[in-house]
Amino acid sequence: MTEKTLQYKFHPENLKRSSPGKYKEEDLKREEMIINIGPHHPSTHGVLRLEVLTDGEIVKDVVPHLGFLHRCFEKHAEALPYNQIIPYVDRLDYVAAMNNEHAYVMGVEKLLGLEGQLPKRIEYIRVLTAELNRLASHFIAMGTYGMDIGAMTAFFWLMRDREIILRMFEWISGARLLYNYQWVGGLYYDLPVGFEERCFELIGYLKPKLEELEKLIINNKIFVGRTAKVGVMSIDTAINFGVTGPLLRASGLKHDLRKVDGYSVYPEIDFEVPIGKGAMGTQGDCWDRMWVRLEECKQSIEIITQCLDKLKKDHRRTRDFDAWAMVPKKIRPKAQDLYMRAENPKGELGFYFRADGKSDVPFRCKVRSCCYSNLSVLSEISKGAYIADLIAIVGSLDFVLGEVDR
Incomplete structure (x- = not known):
């Protein structure tokens, strides 16, 4: 880069003209301020920058x-x-990798x-691992x-x-963290010997812990004061912004893809879909969203228990989990467009595939990110x-x- 180019690129006028952000200082009213939260602030839950226009302490x-944090997943998928x-699917929502895999492999299948x-x-093993990851x-x-x-205690207990x-x-x-366990047509391997017994022990351990957590945090007077009637999201707002998952259910809409689409063996499993009721404030507030997540943990435990019962009683252990008889060595689907979705812990994760019928590489693999859609409602x-x-709403x-x- 020449000296002349450097002088042009870093000239004050050019820096001012290319500065990112919706609001400019000269446009602000007397009491307004622009506050940047992030991108390296703990409460932004990752590298997110929030440009906040305030009037005193009020968010406008x-x-x-x-x-x-560009991952370029969709470009990787085209190659x-x-x-x-x-393995790249694992890295989308990297704290729910089993759920990501479940949606993806069902789409390819x-x-x-x-x-x-x-x-x-x-x-049943896929559902078992997906619900463990939901927890x-x-x-x-x-x-x-x-x-x-x-509240630091909740963090230590839950970690x-x-x-x-x-x-x-x-x-x-x-x-x-990143498992590559669910494969197209099967699994990496069957459950280890003794896994079901250990899982039953885990369930017995977690049930009273969730009851303790509800008393210590969810129904705590200070927690209720910080979250009730804060960040209220109506059903109409949630639907208009494409919000899904616990956020949508906290607003009062009983919409769960495990029930609506009935994929995998979920139709054979008995569980409830909790929705927000505004018990401590207003329906669809921050408290409702956390309460729904806690109730979903209880329902996940019920699903896991039923899966373990089925695995122990009705389905024998096997080594043939590659299902190579059904899945060709080179996966080359017929030319078609297809969308597959699943209920992830944070909402509807969807994969849109376009296969050209000639290659074992997808022509297009587009992700419908529940986190992206849910974040759009923040403003x-x-x-x-x-x-x-605002910190409570973001979290x-x-x-x-x-x-x-x-």
Whole structure:
């Protein structure tokens, strides 16, 4: 780069003209300020910059600025065979990798016409691991949320319990965070001998712990004071912004893809879908969102228990989990467009595939990110809140930037 180019690039006028941000200082009214929160602030839950327009302590507008963590997942997917994309799928919402894999492999299997043809044991293990990961994801959501608003005990308790789940995952896959366990047409391997018994012990341990957490945090007077009637999201607002998952259910809409779409073996499992009722404030507030996550943890325990019962009684252990008889060595689907979605811990994760019928590499693999859509509602539900309440609202959305900046 020449000296003349450098002088032009870093000239004050050019820096001012190219400065990012919606608001400029010369446009502000007398009492207004622009405050930048992030991108390296703990409460932004990743590298997210929030451009906050304030009037004193009141938030007038919030503009999320993304793009600090580009993963280029979709470009990677256009250069890799279908089965080699799974490790990259893990890295979207990296605290719910099993759930990511479940949605992706179901999509590829649907491309191949294998939907509903897999052995039931495979399906039950997939649901078992997905629900264990739902617990681990919600534990992070509730634990870090406690830290956001000043409650350290919840974080320590929930990280302690999440550690047990991670050790279980390490036992079955060899990894603690990014698993590559669910494969197209099957699994990496069957559950280790003794896994079901250990899982039953884990369930017995977690049930009273969730009751303790509800008393210590969710129904705590200070916690209720910080979250009730804060960041209220109506059903109409949630639908208009494409919000899904616990956020949508906290607003009162009983919409869960495990029930609506009935994929895998979820139709054979009995569980409830909790929705927010405004018990401590207003329906769809921050308290409702955390309460729904806690109730979903209880329902996940019921699902896991039923899966374990089925695995122990009805389905024998097998080594044939590659299902090579059904899945060709080179996955080359017929030319088609297909969309597959699943209920992730944070909402609807969807994969849109376009296969050209000629290659074992997808022509297009587009991700419908629940975290991205859920983050889009932040500005709408934050207007008129205090700055301290903005931190509580951001935490209640429970997004992971690896999926937002995919």
